[in-house]
Amino acid sequence: MKIFGILTICFLNLSIYAQEAVTSELGKAYEDEKYDLIIAEHSQKVSEYPAKAVYYVAMAYYMKANDNKVLELMDLSIQKDKTDPDTYFIKGMTFNYMGQFGKAIESFNKAIKIDSTNSNYFSGLGDSYVSQKKYEEALSAYKTAIEKDKPIDRPFTMIPQIYTELNQPDKALEAYYISKQTISETSDSYLNALYNIGLYEYLNKKYDKSERAFSELIELTPNDFHTHSKLIQVYYGKKEYDKVKMLKAKLYEAYEHGVLTDPMKEEFCFDQFTWNDKHIYAFERFADKVGELYYKHVFYVTNKESGKTEFTIQTENSPISLEMGGPRYAVGMDRNGIHSTFGFINENFHYDDLKAIVVKILDEKINPSSSSTKGNK
Numbered sequence: 001m002k003i004f005g006i007l008t009i010c011f012l013n014l015s016i017y018a019q020e021a022v023t024s025e026l027g028k029a030y031e032d033e034k035y036d037l038i039i040a041e042h043s044q045k046v047s048e049y050p051a052k053a054v055y056y057v058a059m060a061y062y063m064k065a066n067d068n069k070v071l072e073l074m075d076l077s078i079q080k081d082k083t084d085p086d087t088y089f090i091k092g093m094t095f096n097y098m099g100q101f102g103k104a105i106e107s108f109n110k111a112i113k114i115d116s117t118n119s120n121y122f123s124g125l126g127d128s129y130v131s132q133k134k135y136e137e138a139l140s141a142y143k144t145a146i147e148k149d150k151p152i153d154r155p156f157t158m159i160p161q162i163y164t165e166l167n168q169p170d171k172a173l174e175a176y177y178i179s180k181q182t183i184s185e186t187s188d189s190y191l192n193a194l195y196n197i198g199l200y201e202y203l204n205k206k207y208d209k210s211e212r213a214f215s216e217l218i219e220l221t222p223n224d225f226h227t228h229s230k231l232i233q234v235y236y237g238k239k240e241y242d243k244v245k246m247l248k249a250k251l252y253e254a255y256e257h258g259v260l261t262d263p264m265k266e267e268f269c270f271d272q273f274t275w276n277d278k279h280i281y282a283f284e285r286f287a288d289k290v291g292e293l294y295y296k297h298v299f300y301v302t303n304k305e306s307g308k309t310e311f312t313i314q315t316e317n318s319p320i321s322l323e324m325g326g327p328r329y330a331v332g333m334d335r336n337g338i339h340s341t342f343g344f345i346n347e348n349f350h351y352d353d354l355k356a357i358v359v360k361i362l363d364e365k366i367n368p369s370s371s372s373t374k375g376n377k
Contacts, residue, residue, distance in 0.1 A: 022049060026056035035060040046073060051081030055090075062090060070094045085114040085121065092124050096131065104128040119148040123155045130158065135165050146182075156182050157189040160196065173200040191217060198230060207238045225254055229268040236271040236282075241351060244270070248284075255286040267298070271351075275362050279304050282355075291319050296329065299358050311335035313358050315345065331357055333368070340368035 022042075029038050038060035046054045058073035071094055074087045081087075088111035095104035108125040115121070126141035139162045142155035160175035173196075180193040198213035214231040218224060228247050235243045251268055254260050271282040281300045288296075298314040315329040322328055327344040331354075342361055345354060360366045 023053040023056070026053050030056045030059055033063075035063045039064070046076060051077045051084060051087075054080065055084065055087055058087075058090065062094065065097075067094050067098050083114060085111040085118065088114070089118075089121055089124060092121075092128070096124065096127055099131075101128045101131050117148055119145045119151040119155070121145075122148065123152055123158075126155060126158060130162070133165075135162050138162055139166075151182075153183040153187060153189050157192065160193075169200060169203075173197065173204075176200065185220075191221060194220075195227065195230075198227075198234075202230070202234055202237065205237065207234050210234045211238075223254075223259075225251055225260060225264055225268075229264065229270070232268070232270045233272060236351065239352070252286060271355075273355075274304075275301075275359065277304055278302060278310070278362075279307075280358075289317070293317060293319065295332075297354065301362070313361055315354070316341075318344070331361075333361060337373060338371055339373070340371040342366050342368050 026038060026042065038057055042049070042053075042057050043061075046057050049057070054073055054077040058070050058077060061069040061073065071091060074091045074094075077084065077087045088107045092104045092107035092111065095101070095107060105125060105128045108121055108128065111118070111121045112125070122141050122145035126138045126145065129135070129138035129141060139159065142159050142162065145151055145155035146159070156175075156179040160172045160179060163169070163172035163175055176193045176196045180190060180197065183189050183193070194213050194217040198210045198217065201207075201210035201213060211231065211234050214227050214234060217227050218231065221227070228251055232244050232247050235241065235247075248270075251260075251264075266287070267283040267285040269281050269283050273280055273282075279302050281302065283298045283300065285294070285296055285298065287294065294317050295312075295314040296317055298312050300309045301311050301313065302309050311334060313331070313333045316332045317328060318326075318330045321330065321344060328347040329345050329349075331342045331345055333340045333342065342357070343366075345357065357366070
């Protein structure tokens with residue numbers, strides 16, 4: 001009987017050792033990203049494996065985006081061990097991908113009940129609420145996530161976006177500064193934080209702070225031409241027009257090499273301002289069509305609520321004026337199918353002078369010298 005007992009213990013020890021060995025093997029293979037190997041060699045044996053080994057096989061399917069198989073194997077892992085919070089977390093993430101947010105929330109809450117110290121679990125919960133546009137609940141989950149030990153980056157990037165959705169720009173800006181100070185400078189989220197800091201500070205007319213953010217972003221991403229345009233707008237806001245020259249030259253060079261994409265493929269915004277209940281965006285077009293009529297600087301007068309353009313005021317290249325030794329540009333307006341002209345301006349105009357003309361046209365303090373039904377430009 002003693003010999004039988006010893007043999008039983010030996011067999012149990014061997015079984016435990018075998019289970020630990022396969023779990024360790026699968027953990028190493030998963031770490032080495034050998035997902036296809038894991039699936040090929042182990043997916044048919046999972047019923048014999050311990051819970052954590054099943055978990056690793058499920059994770060291989062997770063990385064291959066086989067959602068149904070992930071759920072099947074995570075449930076099997078849970079049947080074998082209901083105390084591992086990671087299995088519920090991955091179920092929640094999978095349900096999020098599948099758009100089943102109610103089930104995702106249930107799974108994340110189960111993970112949190114087992115381990116309330118993990119930032120990932122609360123961040124996943126926040127993602128579920130965001131997808132349902134339940135922004136207050138999402139904000140609460142993300143705030144809890146950043147309070148945990150070793151918080152992940154995602155909640156820091158999501159909190160300012162939630163404040164934006166809740167129309168709380170001051171809190172959004174504050175949260176972007178926190179995000180910038182917290183997350184890795186090598187991450188895309190850091191670049192996103194910089195951009196939004198620059199944008200919010202520009203809209204607040206805190207041009208020096210906006211300049212610092214956009215300048216750092218350009219240093220990190222020299223070919224981010226959209227940010228070049230934003231920094232140009234900052235300098236126009238500061239009336240530091242000499243600083244614009246190099247930035248514009250960079251944009252024109254990119255245009256000549258055909259590397260610009262929509263919406264900057266043909267033009268870039270260099271200034272924006274408000275007039276009464278309208279928001280006005282000033283754009284400069286890259287093309288110079290020698291001997292042709294074309295619009296060079298276009299002021300889009302937009303409805304603040306809808307964002308739709310109601311009419312435009314623009315500089316218009318005038319070949320006839322040039323042939324007669326006159327100024328290069330006429331100042332025109334396209335409104336309700338009518339094209340009007342308001343005199344001429346020299347090619348090397350000072351922007352403040354052009355902007356003053358535009359405002360006078362808006363205030364109807366200048367009468368058009370001619371008007372006609374609008375045809376082709």
